[in-house]
Amino acid sequence: MTVAKELIGKTLVRLEYGVFSQMPVRLSGIIVETEAYGHTNDRASHAYKGVTSRNRPMFGDVGRTYIYFIYGSHFCMNISAHSDRVKAGAVLIRAIEPCEGVDVMRRLRSSKNIYGLTSGPGKICQAMNINDSLNSLDVTDPRSEIHIEFDKEITKKNVTTTERIGIRYAAKKKWRFVCGI
DNA sequence: CTACCGATTATCT
């Protein structure tokens, strides 16, 4: 949960190797919306019922990507994070503000309007060509295909906490973080 | 092996 708050305003970078060109492409955006997911204390978390083949990254080292497939056609990206006391946890990246490689992202999403290009968990993964083969990457390593730039934090405005979206159980937890720009 | 369910999005009206 602390990490979810700290990730707001950081830059998410995706190094894409030749989707449309032979040259590596750099895609990035500022994280503006996150949600924290816990362990046995959080019924809405994938980790609630213990370790499975899917949620394994949530139990491993912190700062790793945890990507999963949902609703038959969408990927969601999380970053594993938990304190030493808790065995598992992750932060769902819900929305980013596109920064570099906007035209590539638009082509990847085959979308006309640049508004709402990355305003949802599934949209981000589509726009950045993220799939489950990119699981368990170290986001603290600048060479990773997916990583976070911690030194470029923007000035945050209007950071608010609300209840998480699409959750029926444990809806009381205000673990969603949003910010304006 | 089968049934059920979901941390979503696009496409209608």
Added chain:
DNA sequence: GATAATCGGTAGT
């Protein structure tokens, strides 16, 4: 604002 599409994980037979 409402709804269908659609795949894999999980639990139960």
